[in-house]
């Protein structure tokens with residue numbers, strides 16, 4: 001089984017945290033995004049979208065970080081991390097929410113306030129930043145309410161859903177995601193970042 005990823009990517013980190021948490025052994029190939037390796041024909045044959053992460057397991061070519069994470073979690077058999085029954089749909093609900101709402105708003109801030117500067121792409125678009133921050137306040141309230149009275153998103157056990165939503169916040173401190181306005185969210189983010197899987201996969205520059 002081989003994972004194509006990049007250690008600086010928050011989507012790559014979602015899968016990396018799952019691999020670390022479940023203590024899985026996988027071959028890993030770093031795709032150099034700065035050199036455009038994600039658009040090379042060999043990689044497009046694996047993921048025609050030209051983005052990482054991607055996983056190859058025999059004939060299966062899997063992309064989308066949440067799907068790859070769910071596949072690995074299922075293979076591991078860890079039912080606390082990727083529960084069965086009704087709780088699985090609870091986890092999936094938060095993973096779809098993450099992909100549709102949370103990651104998009106976080107991604108706007110990462111692009112406008114981090115990547116544009118890094119790659120000399122001009123000044124941030126203030127209107128887009130404002131809209132993303134407003135969206136994150138709306139979604140932050142939803143997360144804060146869910147986390148009130150629960151240790152983790154679904155309850156007593158940390159699950160794949162915590163990992164997917166938490167990994168999006170890799171650059172939150174540098175991009176002003178309004179976490180501290182929500183006490184339960186802030187408590188949860190601190191707990192996520194203290195998990196061994198998150199400590200081990202924090203991006204290192206230089």
Ligand SMILES: N[C@@H](CCC(=O)N[C@@H](CS)C(=O)NCC(=O)O)C(=O)O
Nearest residue numbers: 009010011038051052053064065066
């Ligand atoms: N929805 C996809 C998003 C993947 C994605 O956007 N990956 C970024 C890195 S975080 C990428 O490969 N960007 C390269 C590019 O856009 O050229 C997932 O969750 O896997």
